[in-house]
Amino acid sequence: MRGSTRVGTALMVALLLTCASPAFGYYYESTTTVITDCTVCHGIASPTTATPTGPHGGYTATTDKCASCHQVHAGPSGGVMLLPAATVKGTCQTCHDGTGGHGxxxxxxxxxxxxxxxxxxxxxxxxxxxxxxxxxxxxxxxxxxxxxxxxxxxxxxxxxxxxxxxxxxxxxxxxxxxxxxxxxxxxxxxxxxxxxxxxxxxxxxxxxxxxxxxxxxxxxxxxxxxxxxxxxxxxxxxxxxxxxxxxxxxxxxxxxxxxxxxxxxxxxxxxxxxxxxxxxxxxxxxxxxxxxxxxxxxxxxxxxxxxxxxxxxxxxxxxxxxxxxxxxxxxxxxxxxxxxxxxxxx
Ligand code: HEC
Ligand code: HEC
Ligand code: HEC
Ligand code: HEC
Ligand code: HEC
Ligand code: HEC
Ligand code: HEC
Structure with missing residues (x-):
């Protein structure tokens, strides 16, 4: 369940960011507001420019990156592979939404x-x-x-x-x-x-x-x-x-x-x-x-x-x-x- 909670949080924050500052969309790279748990999107606690792979690699027994994309239970109807959105694009866009001009x-x-x-x-x-x-x-x-x-x-x-x-x-x-x-x-x-x-x-x-x-x-x-x-x-x-x-x-x-x-x-x-x-x-x-x-x-x-x-x-x-x-x-x-x-x- 942790996975879905996290993605839910990411979406919520993204919405908050969109409302507060449309230019930023889902993009989030500083500690200014709302999310302090960088793990939600990066899969690690303290991401820097030196760790640009985000949740996409560097998987070990102690990292918790799978959950940033796969929900183990209760995924959306019509969804595939236990992903947060119904399509691959939708899944990528939960984090890489460029509509705010980033990405x-x-x-x-x-x-x-x-x-x-x-x-x-x-x-x-x-x-x-x-x-x-x-x-x-x-x-x-x-x-x-x-x-x-x-x-x-x-x-x-x-x-x-x-x-x-x-x-x-x-x-x-x-x-x-x-x-x-x-x-x-x-x-x-x-x-x-x-x-x-x-x-x-x-x-x-x-x-x-x-x-x-x-x-x-x-x-x-x-x-x-x-x-x-x-x-x-x-x-x-x-x-x-x-x-x-x-x-x-x-x-x-x-x-x-x-x-x-x-x-x-x-x-x-x-x-x-x-x-x-x-x-x-x-x-x-x-x-x-x-x-x-x-x-x-x-x-x-x-x-x-x-x-x-x-x-x-x-x-x-x-x-x-x-x-x-x-x-x-x-x-x-x-x-x-x-x-x-x-x-x-x-
Ligand atoms: C809502 C999801 C989300 C959250 C939460 C988030 N990030 Fe990011 N972050 C991204 C995405 C997506 C990118 C890549 C953006 C791109 O390439 O357009 C990124 C890029 C970055 C980069 C590389 C950009 C650069 O300046 O070189 C750093 C560093 C970074 N994030 C740090 C953090 C830190 C630290 C936190 C926690 C305080 C955090 N992020 C929280 C989604 C997130
Ligand atoms: C950035 C999002 C993301 C992360 C993080 C992620 N996955 Fe996936 N996963 C996907 C997507 C998208 C697909 C479907 C498309 C594809 O197969 O390439 C998928 C497909 C799969 C599949 C189906 C068959 C396959 O291998 O393609 C398995 C199994 C899987 N993931 C396991 C994992 C495990 C285990 C982890 C953590 C070690 C993980 N995934 C982390 C996005 C992710
Ligand atoms: C010397 C410059 C040059 C190189 C090198 C080049 N292209 Fe092009 N390409 C063009 C130009 C100019 C057009 C514009 C349409 C036209 O003149 O056919 C184009 C059009 C295209 C198109 C779309 C239109 C069509 O003709 O189908 C595709 C697809 C394409 N190139 C792919 C490639 C790929 C793949 C490579 C490498 C294997 C490549 N090009 C190498 C200059 C180049
Ligand atoms: C996985 C397959 C795939 C790969 C790899 C790929 N393309 Fe394409 N490419 C496509 C498809 C499909 C379209 C048609 C997209 C569309 O109509 O929007 C396309 C369209 C294009 C066009 C025409 C775009 C336009 O709007 O006129 C060009 C030029 C092109 N590709 C060049 C490249 C070059 C250069 C690379 C390598 C950097 C590349 N493609 C890699 C599948 C691919
Ligand atoms: C036709 C092949 C193709 C498709 C389809 C494609 N990409 Fe890419 N993408 C690339 C290539 C090639 C690069 C590297 C470009 C470079 O650095 O010069 C890239 C780079 C990126 C980067 C890194 C940019 C950076 O900051 O260095 C992101 C993020 C990305 N793609 C996300 C996506 C997302 C999300 C989708 C779907 C909505 C997507 N891509 C679809 C080929 C593709
Ligand atoms: C849970 C959030 C999340 C999801 C979902 C997600 N990404 Fe990412 N992605 C990130 C973060 C965070 C980074 C690292 C950005 C940085 O630190 O610069 C990243 C980096 C990337 C990069 C650059 C990797 C490199 O080596 O430079 C590409 C390409 C990319 N993502 C494509 C995708 C594609 C395609 C999907 C959908 C299959 C996807 N992402 C889904 C968060 C996510
Ligand atoms: C990035 C460099 C580059 C660009 C841009 C470029 N060319 Fe070339 N072209 C070459 C090279 C290298 C050759 C190989 C022969 C030579 O060294 O002149 C070549 C060869 C040719 C030839 C001879 C083909 C043959 O089969 O012998 C023609 C014709 C030509 N180019 C036309 C064009 C046209 C028209 C454009 C613009 C649409 C163009 N080139 C853009 C580098 C380039």
Whole structure:
């Protein structure tokens, strides 16, 4: 019964927070009011930025994390797996409700920004570019109601069989620092047939098979993946420029800097034999390569000064990829602005 009491408390507090301060929704990260028992959501008593997995992992005989999601008795009717809500999305949203503008869904709407691209949840099973042979759409069988795509198709709620840690862009809280975590990303997202140990093109290609170059009879823009090379780049290891207004490159993470979104032309030794990964074109919208072609100007460096898009001049303003974006198709930049980051036709 303890589980249901806790989730009940979480919901109640969330409602109180919503009433007192709509901007905060269910989000709770300080000791200011109402809940002092952080265990309700984090599964541990004293969470810090150094324990970013919350209730999703680190299970031991003395932790009490299962109960933050599973009620052993008296779950909601229509519910599954003894979870607090009737759907997976509903369960995730008991804690990760972004409608107040925090999190990964609902953040754009909360800042009156139109959502132009999204991995929409529990609405579709159709994967654009999912068919390796035709490059067309393919109907998938996902874990949401009616086989639709839901959170647990990409994320493992228990952090089991997840990819290696990587540096994400997102500033998770006011005191957030650079964190390397696995983001609970499954090595085998639903419909993928080959597990991927690292987050990169092959991970996306597990669902979007028809967008990997060399996957079938079709021509796609070349993409670095296991289909194109035996040692493909991935999110934590790409070639990037070493600083502002330079064409010198090094290898490192794509995360928390903007230096991997341009590719100097002519290509450098680090880039030789490699193509861009999906995330060098598909990521949170940002400005790069506009001032000086294939370079990053001082005005274009990675800069996040506030959480969750509060500061309109942050670059990138939002860190919600691959959940929702203001740019079509989750493009980092649009039209020729994107192509010119890496190409300068004669
Ligand atoms: C963050 C919420 C969350 C926490 C914490 C959590 N679970 Fe789950 N659990 C889920 C969800 C969501 C599902 C259904 C989706 C799925 O299977 O991936 C699930 C499914 C299950 C299943 C069904 C089969 C399976 O393995 O997928 C079992 C058994 C289970 N959980 C046990 C546990 C135990 C034991 C703990 C604590 C050590 C725990 N869970 C902690 C959310 C959670
Ligand atoms: C009981 C509350 C609760 C529920 C329910 C819950 N989460 Fe979480 N989740 C948390 C907390 C707390 C954190 C840690 C945040 C931090 O410390 O930065 C977290 C972290 C995460 C992270 C980041 C992990 C990392 O390694 O960086 C992901 C991804 C995530 N949750 C997804 C989900 C999904 C998907 C579901 C539904 C299956 C879900 N959560 C359900 C509370 C919850
Ligand atoms: C578990 C399967 C799955 C994975 C993994 C996945 N996608 Fe998708 N993707 C989908 C589905 C399903 C849709 C359709 C969503 C919709 O219509 O809202 C989609 C839509 C898209 C779209 C079109 C969005 C729009 O609104 O136009 C792009 C672009 C995209 N995905 C890129 C990616 C990239 C890049 C990755 C890797 C970071 C990725 N996807 C990982 C299943 C997946
Ligand atoms: C198509 C796959 C996909 C789906 C569906 C998806 N996510 Fe994610 N999610 C990701 C990826 C990839 C990342 C890591 C992005 C990064 O750090 O660059 C991520 C990151 C996160 C994070 C961590 C953000 C941070 O602060 O670092 C949370 C929390 C999260 N997702 C929650 C959810 C919830 C809740 C749902 C469902 C409502 C969901 N996700 C659906 C792919 C997905
Ligand atoms: C109602 C559920 C809930 C409660 C209660 C809660 N948290 Fe959180 N907390 C979350 C969620 C969800 C996140 C992740 C938010 C996100 O990524 O958008 C989070 C994130 C955090 C973070 C990471 C953000 C950052 O600044 O880096 C810290 C630290 C944290 N919480 C500390 C605490 C402490 C300490 C308490 C108890 C005083 C507490 N939380 C109570 C749900 C909760
Ligand atoms: C060189 C940049 C670039 C790379 C690399 C790239 N894309 Fe795209 N992608 C685009 C552009 C531009 C569009 C916009 C629509 C179009 O031109 O087809 C797009 C559209 C899409 C779409 C949605 C529309 C459609 O055509 O079905 C999906 C899904 C997608 N890409 C997935 C991926 C995946 C998965 C990868 C990695 C395997 C990838 N892309 C690599 C630039 C890129
Ligand atoms: C992140 C860097 C990057 C971006 C952005 C990018 N490309 Fe490329 N593109 C490359 C690389 C690397 C190659 C491999 C050949 C080379 O080094 O020029 C390539 C190859 C090509 C080719 C030759 C394809 C072949 O099969 O030989 C074309 C055409 C092309 N890109 C067009 C585009 C267009 C159009 C856009 C904008 C929608 C674009 N590229 C965006 C990096 C990029």
């Amino acid at each position: 990964v869904y609902g953040v754009l709407a909360a800042r009156s920004v139109v959502v132009t691209a999204s991995h929409s949840i529990e609405t579709t099973a159709m994967v654009p570019g999912g068919d390796a042979t035709t490059g067309g759409s393919k109907l998938g069988v996902f874990s949401g109601e009616g086989n639709t795509l839901t959170c647990s198709d990409c994320h493992s709620p228990h952090a089991s069989n997840v990819v290696e840690p990587f540096t994400g862009d997102r500033a998770r809280g006011s005191t957030s620092v650079t964190i390397q975590t696995n983001r609970l990303l499954k090595r085998l997202p639903t419909t993928a047939t080959t597990p991927t140990a690292v987050y990169g093109s092959d991970w996306c290609g597990g669902c979007h098979e028809g967008r990997l170059s060399g996957s079938g009879p079709l021509a796609n823009h070349p993409v670095d993946s296991t289909l194109s090379t035996t040692t493909p780049f991935f999110y934590e290891k790409i070639a990037k420029v070493t600083g502002t207004l330079t064409s010198v490159t090094t290898t490192g993470t794509l995360g928390r800097n903007n230096f991997g979104y341009v590719m100097p032309d002519p290509r450098t030794t680090d880039q030789s034999g490699h193509y861009p990964i999906c995330q060098q074109c598909h990521e949170d919208a940002r400005n790069v390569g506009d001032v000086s072609p294939q370079q990053v100007a001082p005005s274009e460096v990675f800069s996040i000064t506030a959480t969750d898009g509060v500061s309109a001049s942050d670059n990138p303003r939002f860190q919600t990829f691959p959940h929702e974006s203001q740019n079509p198709y989750f493009l980092a930049e649009t039209y020729d602005d994107l192509c010119l980051n890496c190409h300068m036709p004669d």
